[in-house]
Amino acid sequence: MAFDYEKYIRPGKLPHIWCPGCGHGIVLKGLIRAMDSLNLKKEETAIVSGIGCASRLPGYVDCCTLHTAHGRAAAFATGVKMARPEMNVILVGGDGDGTAIGGNHFIHACRRNIDMTYVIMNNYIYGMTGGQFSPTTPHMMKASTTPYGNPDPSFDIAKLAIGAGATFVARGTAFNASQIDKLIAEGIQHKGMSVIEILDDCPTTYGRRNKYKSVIEMMNRLKEVAVPVKAAEKMTAEQLQGKILTGVLFKADRPEYCAEYQKVIERAKGGAK
Amino acid sequence: MSKKVAFLQGNEAAAQGALYAGCNFFAGYPITPSTEVAEVMSIELPKVGGKFIQMEDEIGAYAAVLGAALTGKKALDATSGPGLSLKQELIGYACIAEIPCVLINVMRGGPSTGMPTGPSQSDVMAAKWGTHGDHASITLVPASVQECYDMTVQAFNLAEKFRMPVLVMPDEIIAHMRERIEFREPGEIEIINRTEPTVPPAEYKPYDTRFGDVPPLAAFGSGYKFHVTGLNKMQDGFPTTKAEIVQAEEERQVRKVMDKVDEIVDFEEFKMDDAEICVVAYGSTSRSARYAVNAAREKGIKVGMFRLKTFWPFPDKQIKAIAAKVKGFVVPEMNLGMCSVEVERCNEGKAQILTVNRVDGEPLNPEQILVKIKEVK
């Protein structure tokens, strides 16, 4: 029997706003499968986003959903989680929202290791505003504001998350749909800040400018560059040139923030300083 | 049993008032001259099982407050000028999404970094006009340490009652000076809690106007699922661009406050019965004004004071009535003319208006006001 997405989708809210060929819908489905696999209760799950195409995702999911201001998802979500640690808090959003305007909140949520799961759809571009370059747009690629090629170096979101202190960091691609739900589910189960970067595509504002002939070509590129971490262990540096590792990239055990604050409460109540 | 009294700073009293009101969540970012609010909350909140978090920046602090408020918490943030500027986008978010919360903004010199330890009253316009878009503002301006306590309680009540952000704005003098205060007994001030929905979750809409201009707000995690956005929204919380819905919702968000102006606006009239001159003052400046009014009365000048306790909504009706009676207004402020602009608007050209303005980081003293009182013709 085919998977029933309807039970997590809000009635009457589809069709979504995303363009044909956009990978965000693939991520939405992966997220729903992940939630279902863990049997998450909808009323006990908050999905928080910022601004941008990817940040429209919460509107379609029948949970407690919070579409915040540009870049602020991680900070709003931190408030939700601190106030109600029993809730599942999942963040979704894009690369610009999460790592440019929201970069500070992102790294500090990682540093605190607060028990939230952040699914970042990285399509290398600000799609909603028409294709301006983002912190993940590769060097020399074209965007509406890099007409002569992007002079900026780019962020590696997964490395950024690891460096900032996230304790579960994984990467998947919109091409490998069946892996997405597994990575997200593992992230949700992990006690601490988990970051799942999904390499995505934006045929409308990125593909067109950068001479991708079709969505299929963009998806094929994702397929070609992705190398599972296990497979990479057997590859030479030369073979890994231009490749991007996928799968669970980092996992660590470190005190979780809400649990640490619970200890503060106990110390305060006990009269200790 | 006698009441608990203490000798506290304005900031400390504001934090105690928040606790009395039932505040159980604080997020903030260190900034002079408001930091004592955060310090007290960091000590007191965990003792009662509340949560305190120091965020990575001013915007994050207010965002965390909004997130917590949506889970049903009574949430507080405290800041000063530069922080108020940074939070403005999210103050607008709280207005459109209709999220109750309180922000204490201690006024220091500006613009920009200005004078971090110097007093000022130059944020009063930013309190209303700082965020973009149309919205109502409720802003309270305490003039004593006791009022820092009481008005913070009142701010939480107003936030919950009108489902919106409320500001408490002491100037640096009020925030840092110390006076004796009385802690309120339980029940002494009524505590207003959020109106929760009565409909079952399946029928719940977060902006359901069948329940009036201030629809009930459910809490995330309480069994209700709903959507919150900063986009113009429909009654079910989902975005819309339908003209008639956007117009109606925008108007309701302002109307819910402006229809209740008489209930919200609080003020004090001092020696106004036979006054021919009215000093309009607020915050620490009103203390200088009271001194000056007494001094002028001793010289036989018929002068009184109208003290704003609510800066927004502005007491239009009261100022208009006074304008019809007096020959002149004196408006002393630690800014270059903000309240005086509002007084001018309400005055409608009737009485003379003299201003006393000071922005050098020093308190505006009674003598300066007295000089102006004598100049009224």
Next chain:
Amino acid sequence: MSRYELRFSGAGGQGLITAGIILAEAASIHEGKQAVQSQSYGPEARGGASKSEVIISDAPVDYPKVTACDALLALTQEACDKYTHDLKEGGILLYDSEFVTRLPEGNFKKVGFNIISTAKNEVGREIVANIVALGAMISLTGVISRENGLKAVLSRVPEAFLELNEKAYAAGFDKAAAAAAA
């Protein structure tokens, strides 16, 4: 009693803000008067001229700052130069006789003794110089009773330092009385 205005001045870090707070607290909590304490600080927590002001009255205190100073403490020359301009005719200037050597002109009572060295050498710790000064100010002004001043001092200090502070307060109170009589 009508409005009585005091100013404690010296260098940042000398505990003058605390001295002002204790006096105002004593007046409002223990003596049953109205009192307001305020301060102005430079950006540095230590050094520079610093002042703490206390207004005490039987009626509610409106303007919280000094308008015409009734009694002023100066622990440093810089503070004395900067903050004595509004000292009232007939007012009181208490100064540290070792650190303040140039006194302002004016028709007010000038009382000096070695406040800091009293704390350091007679009481035993320089850190309680502010309490020596507080005792001295209460002694000279009579603005509150000796007992209420002491109560407020003891309610503010950690238990381990009660004796030290009590000693400092008494030393200041008595030395000021002696200096004023001299």
